[in-house]
Amino acid sequence: MLLVLASFVISAKEYQVSVNGSDKNDGSSTNPFKTINFAAQLAMPGDVITVHTGTYREWVNPVRGGESDTKRIIYRAAKGEKVVITGSEPVKGWEKVSGDIWKLMLPNSFFGNFNPYSDLIRGDWFDPKGRQHHTGCVYLNGNWMIEAINFDELKKPTDKTQLWFGQVEKDTTTIWAQFKGVNPNTEQVEINARKVVFYPNKNFVNYITVSGFTLENAATNWAPPSAEQTGIVGTNWSKGWIIENNTVRNSKCSGISLGKYGDEFDNTNDAGAADPYTECVRRALKNGWNKETVGSHLVRNNQIYNCEQTGIVGSMGCSFSTVTGNDIHDIYVRRLFTGAEMGGIKFHGAIDVKISGNHIYRVGGVAGIWLDWMAQGAQVTMNLLHDNQIDIFCEMQHGPLLIANNILLSKERSFLINSKGLAIVHNLILGPIQAINLDERNTPFHQAHSTEIAGLFNAPGGDHRFYNNLFVSSCKANELDNSILQVWAKGNVFTEGTQASKFDREVLVKPEFDAGVRLTEKPNGWYLEFAVDPNWTKEQKRQLVTTELLGKARVPSLSYENADGTPLKIDTDYFGKKRNIANPFPGPFENAGNGTIKLKVW
Numbered sequence: 001m002l003l004v005l006a007s008f009v010i011s012a013k014e015y016q017v018s019v020n021g022s023d024k025n026d027g028s029s030t031n032p033f034k035t036i037n038f039a040a041q042l043a044m045p046g047d048v049i050t051v052h053t054g055t056y057r058e059w060v061n062p063v064r065g066g067e068s069d070t071k072r073i074i075y076r077a078a079k080g081e082k083v084v085i086t087g088s089e090p091v092k093g094w095e096k097v098s099g100d101i102w103k104l105m106l107p108n109s110f111f112g113n114f115n116p117y118s119d120l121i122r123g124d125w126f127d128p129k130g131r132q133h134h135t136g137c138v139y140l141n142g143n144w145m146i147e148a149i150n151f152d153e154l155k156k157p158t159d160k161t162q163l164w165f166g167q168v169e170k171d172t173t174t175i176w177a178q179f180k181g182v183n184p185n186t187e188q189v190e191i192n193a194r195k196v197v198f199y200p201n202k203n204f205v206n207y208i209t210v211s212g213f214t215l216e217n218a219a220t221n222w223a224p225p226s227a228e229q230t231g232i233v234g235t236n237w238s239k240g241w242i243i244e245n246n247t248v249r250n251s252k253c254s255g256i257s258l259g260k261y262g263d264e265f266d267n268t269n270d271a272g273a274a275d276p277y278t279e280c281v282r283r284a285l286k287n288g289w290n291k292e293t294v295g296s297h298l299v300r301n302n303q304i305y306n307c308e309q310t311g312i313v314g315s316m317g318c319s320f321s322t323v324t325g326n327d328i329h330d331i332y333v334r335r336l337f338t339g340a341e342m343g344g345i346k347f348h349g350a351i352d353v354k355i356s357g358n359h360i361y362r363v364g365g366v367a368g369i370w371l372d373w374m375a376q377g378a379q380v381t382m383n384l385l386h387d388n389q390i391d392i393f394c395e396m397q398h399g400p401l402l403i404a405n406n407i408l409l410s411k412e413r414s415f416l417i418n419s420k421g422l423a424i425v426h427n428l429i430l431g432p433i434q435a436i437n438l439d440e441r442n443t444p445f446h447q448a449h450s451t452e453i454a455g456l457f458n459a460p461g462g463d464h465r466f467y468n469n470l471f472v473s474s475c476k477a478n479e480l481d482n483s484i485l486q487v488w489a490k491g492n493v494f495t496e497g498t499q500a501s502k503f504d505r506e507v508l509v510k511p512e513f514d515a516g517v518r519l520t521e522k523p524n525g526w527y528l529e530f531a532v533d534p535n536w537t538k539e540q541k542r543q544l545v546t547t548e549l550l551g552k553a554r555v556p557s558l559s560y561e562n563a564d565g566t567p568l569k570i571d572t573d574y575f576g577k578k579r580n581i582a583n584p585f586p587g588p589f590e591n592a593g594n595g596t597i598k599l600k601v602w
Contacts, residue, residue, distance in 0.1 A: 066207030229259025399553030
């Protein structure tokens, strides 16, 4: 055993990359390579690629991955050094046309075999709002400019957000842009040249770590669940990636992809139809969609923003993964196009996925977290969501699915529920709940902790469990009253402006108690201020939420349990603090204090 370990240590290499290096070097610390992708072609399982300060304008396309979680290929920024990998190129040679309008002409050869200014955003469930959108963009001093509908729109007075327009002819690409009060030839102006930044162009490139980079400015296309899903950085139908401690920003569509492979059936679904996607799921099963082959990724501690479709997307390739500690914000804020596949996190097939400890805010369009089809066994815990159109949207779920210890503060809607079998436990819920009580589409449910399809069922509303939540402001649980299936609700507290459901038992209704919830951002983090009453535990005793208490989700007839099959118990709170197992406090905080309290929640 020691001989094997020694052999592995000796054979593993660390390659160094520097903007001042050369790809003719040997990749040592004294003779580093110049490009990350050159090192990627050499790296073997167990190797480390350390990248030093600078901006790397390339597509890192790893040809191989690691062999296991302990023998992976690691790509990392050197400690304490800023490393940017970008899909854009700086451009000079702008000519003034008139007013604030400038023009740049480039030979098409500048872009190689991919020109983002002729590449249209397209795909299943995409709505362009009656106009064309290209995957390319123009950046002025790091700021993302907006594509104009046509050249004439550039003649309008320049707004806060400046516009650009492009045209590709046989040999030439011309870009016009508004530059108010500045000469673009003396500023940092960049345009897209690559559709991805870190992404293997083949499947099953496993066990890769991407750590500590700024990954930006990719000309990504729409990522529906029925087609290959690309992002600025993505896994492309593989297993065991770790994507950590990165800044991911400025994607025309998605930031991080844990998604589906591509095939001849990409983008052939009829919008809104369920049957074609069910067939897509069956094909994925034949192409390795199982726990041994695909998924089990770890996405942690990244900052993800300025993406117009999703912060993190995944169709089936996200299964068995953990998404934790990420700061996801400003997703779909420009709203130039729309569609059915947008969110801070948008997953299909999130089987046994854990979404925990994330901060998700300023997400327009749909939801901070949108779990769409087959999130069986998923757990959504200890997340902070606010200023979203919807905090959590569960679509066509059959359960079991746990949503616990979250802070849900979006005023428009906290939940949109088009599902059954949800266990919603110990949350602070501020915004209204919307429930859809019948959807006739038949969608898959699965064997326990498996991708194998056990059957298909439609979505009558209900079969939910609402236990020990704290309802504040305008959140009215009576939206659940028309559920077709039984709802179990116990131990909840309803304060001023809220309303219990007809299903509530052992409930406290406090119509005169103003929780006064307020979230503020300070230089060192986000603080939640609200009022609680410690007497709530004396006035109504509550049960510890466990697998036994929750019972079984009706359609799959499966228990609410952990991914490894062990029993579940909600015996810690939002901060990981131990709960009073004999009589837990309602909401996400155990014994937070008395009266008005203030907590740092991010």
